[in-house]
Amino acid sequence: MISQKTIDTVFETARVEEVIGDFVNLKRAGSNFKGLSPFSDERSPSFMVSPAKGIWKDFSTGKGGNSVKFLMEHSQFTYPEAIRYLARKYNIEIEETEQTDAEKAMTDxxxxxxxxxxxxxxxxxxxxxxxxxxxxxxxxxxxxxxxxxxxxxxxxxxxxxxxxxxxxxxxxxxxxxxxxxxxxxxxxxxxxxxxxxxxxxxxxxxxxxxxxxxxxxxxxxxxxxxxxxxxxxxxxxxYHKSKVLYGIYHAKQSIAKQNNCYLVEGYTDVIQFNQAGIENVVASSGTALTPDQIRLINRLTRNITVLFDGDAAGLRASIRGIDLILEEGMNVRVCSFPDGEDPDSFARKNSHEALVSYLEENSKDFIQFKASILMDEAKNDPIKKADLIRDMVASISKIPDRIQREVYIQECARIMDISEQVLVSTLAQLIQKDLADANKKQKQEQKPFEVHRNQPPNAGSFSGGDPEDPRTGPPEGYDYPGDSGYYSQEQNQKVDILYGFERKVIEVLLLYGSVVEDFEDVFLKADEEGNVKEVSEKRQYKVFEKIYLSLQEDEIQLSNVLFQNIYNNLIDFYNQNEVFSLDKYLMRLEPEFAQEVTNILMEDERLTIHNWEGQNIFPKQKSETIEQNVSETIFALRWYLVSAIIAELKNSLLTNPQEDNSETLSMVMDYSKLLNNFSKKLGRVVVPYHYQ
Structure with a gap:
């Protein structure tokens, strides 16, 4: 068993962006990094890495965590495997403790x-x-x-x-x-x-x-x-042949750095290229190229250069894999070697400079390549030439991007000396046929299911409260304090405001719990004449202390069991540790808690995915107004609970109209004044939440 000392050293040393950067092509997005999800087939980046927080979040699948969690999710490592991998990566000596027979038996x-x-x-x-x-x-x-x-x-x-x-x-x-x-x-x-x-x-x-x-x-x-x-x-x-590429372990960093991957057929092709100084090369190991193998490359780059042997028969057989690459939305170039040569033999006979020069000069766009290879066969035969053109348009139809398709159609029309309008018409027919086939297949595979009209899309929990987004924004005509809106998972899909406020409490504790801020304390004080006045005074608290004292004062316990458990865990951790270390905190959490903590911490990173700052839109950073953020979170939760009390009191008035309700009415008035007080503190108008 790996010693706790080794585990602690690994967590302190490993940098999440470096670990994930070995597997995913990451690009800087402000203080974070973003890239294509390694867990789903996507063309727009939804995978975020936060070096400051030491965690990552894949918004397309909901997965997230630290470096160890990524290795467990991505490479199917066990926890010990992930620790050992990171120890090897950072040259950390692994200390072992004696394993019991039961632990040895648990090795999977x-x-x-x-x-x-x-x-x-x-x-x-x-x-x-x-x-x-x-x-x-x-x-x-x-x-x-x-x-x-x-x-x-x-x-x-x-x-x-x-x-x-x-x-x-x-x-x-x-x-x-x-x-x-x-x-x-x-x-x-x-x-x-x-x-x-x-x-x-x-x-x-x-x-x-x-x-x-x-x-x-x-x-x-x-x-x-x-x-x-x-x-x-x-x-x-x-071992699954269709999901593995030979040489990917040695090539991954070079592929990401060069933003291109050379694809060959055999083991010795890969090895000989590496020896010649070109490391961004992988092989399909003699098997037909598969979508899973292409997606493996797509995690690192969108550019593939397919290298073919010089013999014509091999070329015709190999170019069939190009359509698969195009379907994945990747950019394809093709390079063939002289007759009788393959990547292995050519690399062996030439220097690094000569090899690089040959690849640069002879790599062609797939349209040019297909035309150059197949035109010799067609020559002056109109039927064969028509088949060739149809074959080229069929390849273009696989490209998901419309602009790229149009550019390739123009290029094809120029090379083949044919009307662009004819090619566009043929392309439209092929795309329509592909859509019809896809719809037919989907209908055959689709199981009957019932759609509830009042169910919002992607029902679950969302934060951010974007008023333009029907998934996350508040219901029309409804206003409340705070900045989070959530859908509950109840059958009727009502908006669960309390869930959002409680989640917000956890978020603030995670982000700023150990930060010291000046908070306004309000208390009652009698003057010399005995009149009681409300007095405010600035006092310093750590954020977690302020939240804890406020919830204790109101005798509030979070209604969501998961949030209450995380809350208790966080308060204990802050009381025991002077400095908050997210890595150490995540280490001690159960998987269910750790996943929710990651979800909360990375929720704000959605903003950086869309590059708002590049469009001169600058979201306000919550760290700029910590005191206001904390105070609003507490007031928002109080507002909701007071609204719940008012609703309960009003309900009793309706159910017992014949009784003396003067005391109840007085309580409603008092609580309504309290809401007005919250409104002043928040600097906006708030109204009670209307229960149904």
């Missing part, structure tokens, strides 16, 4: 499969470098390909011995279980004797974006026609 299947895979990678690399067979066969092969020792080390290349069960026997001897060797596909089960899947092959470990070993690719070196030249690990709990 996925972690066991990761550990087996990582052991196998080290074993294959050790055999390659240190065994006679490995050096004579595997190491010699890699040297013939021109790979240096540094490259072999970087990609952890290896060799699996020709022996039937070399890896299996070694792993079992080290205490790894057969079920996990079989689960990862490293070992093939057989009743009499399990045997190695990859015997007699050079090995290419396949890593996730975070560096975990997911599976392997193995290349046979003999001329055995019965055996596949390349063999990949089978699908498993940790």
């Amino acid at each position: 299947v996925r972690e066991s499969m990761y550990l087996v895979s990582e052991f196998a990678a080290k074993y294959f690399n050790d055999v390659l470098l240190n065994s006679e067979e490995g050096k004579a066969i595997g190491y010699s092969y890699f040297k013939e390909r021109g790979f240096t020792n540094e490259t072999i080390k970087k990609f952890n290349l290896g060799y699996s011995p020709e022996t039937w069960d070399a890896l299996t026997k070694e792993a079992l001897g080290k205490g790894y279980k057969l079920e996990f060797l079989e689960g990862t596909g490293l070992t093939i089960p057989r009743e009499d004797r399990p045997f190695d899947r990859f015997k007699g092959r050079v090995m290419f470990p396949i890593q996730s974006m975070s560096g975990r070993v997911l599976g392997f690719g193995g290349r046979i070196l003999t001329n055995d026609k019965k055996a596949a030249k390349y063999l990949n690990s089978p699908e498993s709990e940790i």
Whole structure:
């Protein structure tokens, strides 16, 4: 078990923007960063990172948290895995405490499969470098390909011995279980004797974006026609071919930095480019390109350059993947190598400068590329030329952006010497057909459901109270103090104002709890003649003290159980700690509490997503008026509760009209005066909330 000291050091050292920046292409947005959500397919950024708060929020899915939570959500790490990953990233030595038998037994299947895979990678690399067979066969092969020792080390290349069960026997001897060797596909089960899947092959470990070993690719070196030249690990709990790109772990930072990704076909293409100094390159590992693989790149950049081998047959087969890239709204360029060359061989024969120069000079827009490749086939055949044009327009129809589509139509008309109007008409037909097919598919898949007319869109909780947004703004003709409006999750979907005010209390405590401010205290004081007057006096409090004392004075307990639990937890934390550390606070919270705390803290960051300041619209920062913010929050909650009392009193007047209600009427008047007092304090007119 990892010691608490190590965990504390990790939390103190890890910077959330650095950790997430390894996986998501982040751009600065004021004091924060924004990017495309790594958890959903989106084209407008809704993913926010706040370095000051040390947390992130994905507004498209509702997920959020700190660095550790991101790794757990994004890479499916367990908590210990995430801590170990961050410790490795920041070179923090991990202190271990003794695990109990029960804790050892709780190690999950996925972690066991990761550990087996990582052991196998080290074993294959050790055999390659240190065994006679490995050096004579595997190491010699890699040297013939021109790979240096540094490259072999970087990609952890290896060799699996020709022996039937070399890896299996070694792993079992080290205490790894057969079920996990079989689960990862490293070992093939057989009743009499399990045997190695990859015997007699050079090995290419396949890593996730975070560096975990997911599976392997193995290349046979003999001329055995019965055996596949390349063999990949089978699908498993940790390895899904369609969601993995070879080289993404080494390429991610360079892709984000260069804002471009080179896409190749094979392992050695990736390795040779890296050795030539071009690291922003990944491979689909010989499988057909999939939408999941494209989205993996889309997290880092919107620009892909597809590199093709020189042979014409390979080119025609490969360009089919371009339409998938276009459908994802990405920008595609294409580059082919001379006949008989592939990315591996070309990179091996040329210097870094010559390779960079070739890629820059020969990368074409996909329309130009398609035309140049297929026009030779069409030549003077009108039928084939018409088919080619139709094929090019079909590709353009996949592009979601209308402006881009129009530009490409103009380019296509110029290249193919055809009327732009004809292409536009054909494009409209194709788009209409795609929409019809999509609607038909949706209707087939859609389950019957009932829509309630009075249910607001995206019913749930929203803050911000934008009057122009029907999701978050208050009901028409309704005004109340404070700046938050929320929908409850009750069946009738009434606006739950109390929920908003209580949530606001938690928000203020989280943002400013330890800040010292001058607050106005109001109390009654008798003068020399015995007359009682209301006197105000400025006193210093920490924000959490002011809120606590105010709620205690009114004997208020938050009605929302989750908020009350977070409130109690926060007050305890502030009383025990002189300085508020969000990381330390989140560490001690249960997942349900931590998620809600993150939601609250990142709610304001919605403003930076839309770049209001770039449009000369400057939202007022709450930190500029902390005292006012805190006071208004307290008064708003009091206003609501007083309104509730007034409503209850008026209801009793209606239900008992024959009785003497003079005392009740007097109480209504007194509470109404109190509302007027709140109005003065808030500097605006407030009215009682009308209960139904």
